[in-house]
Amino acid sequence: LLDPKNTPNYLVAMFKILPGLLFFWIPILKSYMTHVPWKHIIILSIPSYYGTLVVPMKLGFTYAQTVLFCGSALDNLFFVPTDQKEQVAYMLWPFVVVIPSMATSLLESTMCTSNSVMMRLGHSVFDATLVLSCGLFYLICWWRFVHCDDEHIDGSNESEKKMKKVKVY
Numbered sequence: 001l002l003d004p005k006n007t008p009n010y011l012v013a014m015f016k017i018l019p020g021l022l023f024f025w026i027p028i029l030k031s032y033m034t035h036v037p038w039k040h041i042i043i044l045s046i047p048s049y050y051g052t053l054v055v056p057m058k059l060g061f062t063y064a065q066t067v068l069f070c071g072s073a074l075d076n077l078f079f080v081p082t083d084q085k086e087q088v089a090y091m092l093w094p095f096v097v098v099i100p101s102m103a104t105s106l107l108e109s110t111m112c113t114s115n116s117v118m119m120r121l122g123h124s125v126f127d128a129t130l131v132l133s134c135g136l137f138y139l140i141c142w143w144r145f146v147h148c149d150d151e152h153i154d155g156s157n158e159s160e161k162k163m164k165k166v167k168v169y
Contacts, residue, residue, distance in 0.1 A: 017049065025049050032072045035079035044071065061123075062109040069102055089141050096137040097130075104129040 025045035033041060048067045055063040076090070084090055104126045117125065 020049050020052070021045055028068065029071055032068045033075040033079070035075050035081075036071075059109060062105060065102065065105040069098060072098065088144055089137075092137060092140060096140065097133045100129050100133045101126070 025048050026041060029045055029048065030036075030038070030041050033044075036044075051063055051067065052060060073094075076093075080090065108123065108126050111119065
């Protein structure tokens with residue numbers, strides 16, 4: 001496609017960098033940071049991509065997981081609307097999904113060369129942790145939604161009480 005000897009360095013660099021940004025970092029950061037505007041995602045993806053060039057290949061998965069979990073935490077802390085932060089799902093997500101996934105990704109990168117379960121099963125342990133923790137999260141949220149009163153789920157019962165006091169003639 002491009003002859004590196006006859007092509008300017010900036011074009012070669014762009015053809016190597018742009019696919020990583022456009023097809024990996026920008027979409028995956030947006031999927032983890034759903035409340036963050038696109039311009040912030042694009043700005044954050046540039047240093048994230050640069051980090052993949054600096055971090056040793058063996059730690060690439062751990063680096064990517066760190067960037068994604070930090071991005072998710074920033075999204076939850078600064079961009080999620082306040083009314084959503086009062087819901088049970090907002091409080092459960094870090095404990096049921098994020099912490100187990102972070103621990104598993106850390107174990108995968110540090111124990112992959114030792115004689116352990118992580119060496120034999122590798123990435124499938126991380127995938128199983130994601131599936132089980134996300135499944136448990138949705139099961140808890142579903143159970144809470146089905147079996148609890150509205151006032152315990154979204155706190156909207158106060159406004160309903162005020163509406164009942166108002167008589168419409």
